[in-house]
Amino acid sequence: MPSFDDALIEPTSPAVLLREELDSMHLNRKSRRKHEQEFFDSRGGLRSSAYKRLRSLALTAEQHAADQFPMTPAALRDVIQYSLGIGSRETAIKGIRDSMADLECFADWYAKQWERVAPVSLCIREIGESLMESLLALAQEVSGLCEGLANAGEPSDAVATGLRDVFTSLLRNQPRSLVRRLAAAQGITVGDAFDCSWENAPTLMTVANVMCHLGRRSALLPQRHRKPLASDFGDILHTVYVPHVDIFRADGFMANTISEAKLPLKTTVVGKFLNLPSAIERRLQG
Structure with a gap:
């Protein structure tokens, strides 16, 4: 594998996942602000209600991660835990890097995400x-x-x-x-x-x-x-x-x-x- 920075394999963070969820709801400005205040504190941190919402998004997060990266089952678990706010970014990125060394995972990634993989190779x-x-x-x-x-x-x-x-x-x-x-x-x-x-x-x-x-x-x-x-x-x-x-x-x-x-x-x-x-x-x- 060539050298590349972590930005290329950045897994979806809990905050990004929540904001993508809000985008998909097509809320007006008032409703959007209400939901943001429900999920985020004044410093952008996650409230307890955010983690509850993230758990309900577990299947969406899993599908998103599986489509976006080559994933072994262990790596997928690490990325999902990070996306749900209960795991570390470093562990998630390590899981993705390890999966890239798995020839079967990497070949499947080519089939699913050619435009994303092409810059890597x-x-x-x-x-x-x-x-x-x-x-x-x-x-x-x-x-x-x-x-x-x-x-x-x-x-x-x-x-x-x-x-x-x-x-x-x-x-x-x-x-x-x-x-x-x-x-x-x-x-x-x-x-x-x-x-x-x-x-x-x-x-x-x-x-x-x-x-x-x-x-x-x-x-x-x-x-x-x-x-x-x-x-x-x-x-x-x-x-x-x-x-x-x-x-x-x-x-x-x-x-x-x-x-x-x-x-x-x-x-x-x-x-x-x-x-x-x-x-x-x-x-x-x-």
Whole structure:
């Protein structure tokens, strides 16, 4: 999840819930003032009658919270208690944050509140656009370099060997580069002695290898490279699951890229949806 302030996930406070209730009643000015005096003291605090009214609004508050945020049952309880004036704002916000880490809750939130969720995940699309532009620029640079070498009489085999060397170096250094960048983002210093291996860091190694092979297919094959897409970054992120599942479903390009990487894993990668049932059957029989 990207960093964001609590204003984005601010649960409805008791005072706001009551004022929304008054708005829905379409009262004239005199009646509105009477009800406000009934619920709020001179400093804007809640009177005892307000808590009684809030309890009667419990179902409305529950529906409002469930529609507004991704919610586990525990988080929903915390938010409702806050909305009813008997819980804390900090506990409610923590519950929402924890729910955002629940993949099922977050996916349901996308389905119900797309316009509200989109700003939260905007950073992923922005990074995807940036990666696409970088790969496009690299592809153009590599094509221009190869064309220049060919015009200078450089043998095609030598050019191909040079590109393979670039890729091999990238493949060797990318895992450590990712570790250092992730550590730096968290304010952690990483020395040279850390062990970045398939045994100790299968997820990191998977992402690094797939990233390199995607880059190769998108930029380091001058005559037959595949045009990069903004969605490539999301596909790379999804590969964090590859070492931890029996079967991984991807589109055709990503499935071929993963297969080309020859990952030392037992995961079955399926590139066509129609092939998924037979892959499941084979795993069950095996």
